[in-house]
Amino acid sequence: MRLLIFVSLAGGLVMAMIAVVLHELGFHPGGSSAWLAFGLFPLFNLFSANVINFFRGKLEASGIATVKLTQALSWLVFCLVLVFTDQLSVTTAAFSMVASQIISATAGLASMGLRGLLHGRRDSTDTRAITSFSVRVFPGLAIRDLNAYLDQIVIAIFLSTRDLGLYAVAVSLTTSLALLSGPVINTVQPLIQSVHETERASAIARAYAATLIVIGIPATMLAASAPWIAPIIYGQEFSSSIFLIQILCAAALFDALNSCAHGALLGMNRPGRSSWSSSLGLVASILLWFLLLPPLGTAGAAVTSIVAYLIVQMFMFSSLKTVLRVGVWTLVVMILRAIPATFMDIFWHAIGLITKRSRRVASQSNVKREVDKT
Numbered sequence: 219m220r221l222l223i224f225v226s227l228a229g230g231l232v233m234a235m236i237a238v239v240l241h242e243l244g245f246h247p248g249g250s251s252a253w254l255a256f257g258l259f260p261l262f263n264l265f266s267a268n269v270i271n272f273f274r275g276k277l278e279a280s281g282i283a284t285v286k287l288t289q290a291l292s293w294l295v296f297c298l299v300l301v302f303t304d305q306l307s308v309t310t311a312a313f314s315m316v317a318s319q320i321i322s323a324t325a326g327l328a329s330m331g332l333r334g335l336l337h338g339r340r341d342s343t344d345t346r347a348i349t350s351f352s353v354r355v356f357p358g359l360a361i362r363d364l365n366a367y368l369d370q371i372v373i374a375i376f377l378s379t380r381d382l383g384l385y386a387v388a389v390s391l392t393t394s395l396a397l398l399s400g401p402v403i404n405t406v407q408p409l410i411q412s413v414h415e416t417e418r419a420s421a422i423a424r425a426y427a428a429t430l431i432v433i434g435i436p437a438t439m440l441a442a443s444a445p446w447i448a449p450i451i452y453g454q455e456f457s458s459s460i461f462l463i464q465i466l467c468a469a470a471l472f473d474a475l476n477s478c479a480h481g482a483l484l485g486m487n488r489p490g491r492s493s494w495s496s497s498l499g500l501v502a503s504i505l506l507w508f509l510l511l512p513p514l515g516t517a518g519a520a521v522t523s524i525v526a527y528l529i530v531q532m533f534m535f536s537s538l539k540t541v542l543r544v545g546v547w548t549l550v551v552m553i554l555r556a557i558p559a560t561f562m563d564i565f566w567h568a569i570g571l572i573t574k575r576s577r578r579v580a581s582q583s584n585v586k587r588e589v590d591k592t
Contacts, residue, residue, distance in 0.1 A: 259312070262319035269326035270404075282404060284329045289322040358480065358493030361500050365526070369519045372507055377515060385516045387452050388462035395440065395470045398432050406478055410485025419542045422482045423552035426475065427560040430553075433474040441467040465520035472527035479534035483541070491537040499530035 266285060273281030296314035300306040370389065374382050406425045413421045440447070444463040448456055476495075483492040503526040510518030539546050 259316050266319050266323040269323055281329050285322045285326040288325040289318050292321045293318040354489040358496040361496040373519055381516045384459040387456050388459045388466050391463055392466040392470045395437055406481030407485040410482050419544055423556045424560055425478050426553045427556035429474050429478045431561050433471050437467040437471050462520050469523040469527055472531055476530050486541050488541055495530045495533035499526045502526045502529045
């Protein structure tokens with residue numbers, strides 16, 4: 219618990235320092251108060267994320283769900299209250315976002331307490347091992363989170379407000395794909411840790427196959443339907459964002475594959491390789507922004523996302539094949555062969571959940587009917 223608090227404070231302090239530097243440079247959209255909230259957000263967001271990581275390591279899916287659902291529900295409630303009281307603004311929305319992180323982290327700690335996970339014997343050996351692992355994994359995680367927003371900051375600085383609005387719309391729509399990949403990506407690390415070394419290659423192949431199915435199919439559908447969906451949701455004024463949405467759908471697929479590879483490398487105790495790959499992706503992004511933003515505008519930023527994610531995937535995939543001691547094409551073939559079986563597993567599991575739900579509803583209806591007769 220002490221280490222969790224320390225890592226969150228250290229990470230939050232770094233992000234807050236970045237916010238202060240940007241503020242001093244004159245970049246504080248929404249005013250100083252809102253920017254203060256944006257500076258506080260990483261602190262509580264990292265703490266909440268570390269609570270989720272704790273549950274992930276314990277394979278406690280219900281604990282992960284508790285934190286994530288509390289985040290979403292509290293944020294929704296705050297926004298609705300602000301709308302109905304006519305108090306919604308950039309500042310109030312920003313502080314509501316911070317409050318939702320605090321509430322979700324508290325719910326996570328409460329869930330840990332109920333499971334008896336907050337108390338235990340302190341072991342200096344475990345502390346050193348966790349500290350070493352955290353130091354190696356933190357740069358990669360920080361860069362991944364930074365990449366999610368840095369392109370919008372660059373657009374806000376160098377392009378027009380209209381360009382930023384169009385790009386933000388495209389990002390908001392394609393980011394919804396991450397909701398589908400979450401259950402797969404969040405379980406890769408603990409699952410790889412739980413299998414024997416001889417079974418890791420096949421387990422990673424199945425994880426890749428699941429990611430390709432869960433994200434690839436919806437991303438393709440969203441890209442194909444963007445010309446109709448974007449005007450309906452956002453209005454005809456944002457029709458110019460259709461091409462950006464289609465490009466970012468491809469970027470979302472590569473990003474999901476990167477998250478899958480990241481979890482696999484963490485599960486094999488190779489977090490440094492993931493951080494190194496993410497660092498190379500950030501360098502590529504910076505170079506491509508300078509090259510592509512002037513001639514292509516927001517399309518250049520979208521293309522940069524695809525290229526940078528692809529570069530990260532290439533280095534992560536190379537790391538996977540090195541650690542697994544298999545050839546690149548051998549691993550590719552394993553992934554392709556795993557797709558049909560994985561698709562059927564997902565399909566029948568979904569059918570089973572629907573059938574189970576239907577039986578439960580039918581059973582409740584029968585019980586209610588018997589009660590009414592009585």
